[in-house]
Amino acid sequence: MAIPMVLGIVSPPSLDLTAASLLVLISLAILGFLELSGIHLKYSKFFNASSSSSISSKVPSRVGMFLLYTPAFLVGVASFWLFPDGDLRFLFLKSAITIHFFKRIFEVGFIHKYSGEMALDKLIIISFSYFFLSLSLIYTQTLNQGFPEPSIDLMYPGLVLFLVGICSNFYHHYLLSKLRTKGGKDYKIPKGGLFELVICPHYLFEILGFLGISLISQTLYSFSVTLGCAVYLGCRSYVTRRWYISKFDDFPKDTRAIIPYVF
Known part of the structure; x- marks a missing residue:
């Protein structure tokens, strides 16, 4: 079966991958349009933490931001152990994703200044989103191993x-x-x-x-x-x-x- 090559993009022919690509694009675009309509992610400067439900558990903002990025970073680290083989492209991709989330964790610890708290339920949702983003980028790259x-x-x-x-x-x-x-x-x-x-x-x-x-x-x-x-x-x-x-x-x-x- 021919491999589609358009503008240097190469992927194994897969309806699942095409559907996943479309889904992630639509999901992120919807988040953007929600921002325009005034519905913001819960760690935004536009969100008033005091408006959160009193029932929801909260954690200090700095701790919350660590929890946001750490699972995605650990996926990057684990990928070197789970997928030790692969071409140079795969090595660069794993490294880039790991460095990206390490930088975010470093900034949380040493650069950014925080005040207030984060709602735990919203933190879990956002943290899982970053985790899935890191995991999916690495996993989809494994499907390209062995292709021209x-x-x-x-x-x-x-x-x-x-x-x-x-x-x-x-x-x-x-x-x-x-x-x-x-x-x-x-x-x-x-x-x-x-x-x-x-x-x-x-x-x-x-x-x-x-x-x-x-x-x-x-x-x-x-x-x-x-x-x-x-x-x-x-x-x-x-x-x-x-x-x-x-x-x-x-x-x-x-x-x-x-x-x-x-x-």
């Missing part, structure tokens, strides 16, 4: 793009952390880096990092994840800009949401 390489090899450009994305995302998270004093709950207009042009450069580089992962993987599923994340983060950045405009009279109106000079 794509006609257009984008693995090394993807690796470079991933490193640029993750380092730049870290830098802008660092700038955000400097805005808030320890224990403080106030927000300020971010400055420095690409914050002079867009209000969410960390989202922009998050998307570039996922695009790098997709170029490393070169599967339909990984590109669907990246496109879905781009839609979600694009919607979230639009809402973030709208929030800053409503809170700060001196917010620079020429600062875009996520793409300099464009959007």
Whole structure:
């Protein structure tokens, strides 16, 4: 059976994989449109933790964020033991996913400043989503082992793009952390880096990092994840800009949401 190769994307012919790719894209897009409609993820700045049901158990925000990312990180670590064989592309993919979630855990421990609490029920749902994302990206790549390489090899450009994305995302998270004093709950207009042009450069580089992962993987599923994340983060950045405009009279109106000079 012929292997479909379109723009360097190669995947074994599978209705299940095609359906899974479409499902993850639609799911992430729905989350984005929910953000636009005012329904936000429960660790968002737009969500008032005090509005959570008093019945729901809560944990400190820093502990909650550790619990969000740790299962996905452990999937990446375990993949080196569970799938010790594989080609260089698979090694780069496992490494990128593991590094991505390790960076998030590192930022929780040493970069970000937190106040308040997180609802445990919502934490479990979001943590499982990250866990499934990490697991599915790695598992779908195992299905490509033994198939011919794509006609257009984008693995090394993807690796470079991933490193640029993750380092730049870290830098802008660092700038955000400097805005808030320890224990403080106030927000300020971010400055420095690409914050002079867009209000969410960390989202922009998050998307570039996922695009790098997709170029490393070169599967339909990984590109669907990246496109879905781009839609979600694009919607979230639009809402973030709208929030800053409503809170700060001196917010620079020429600062875009996520793409300099464009959007």
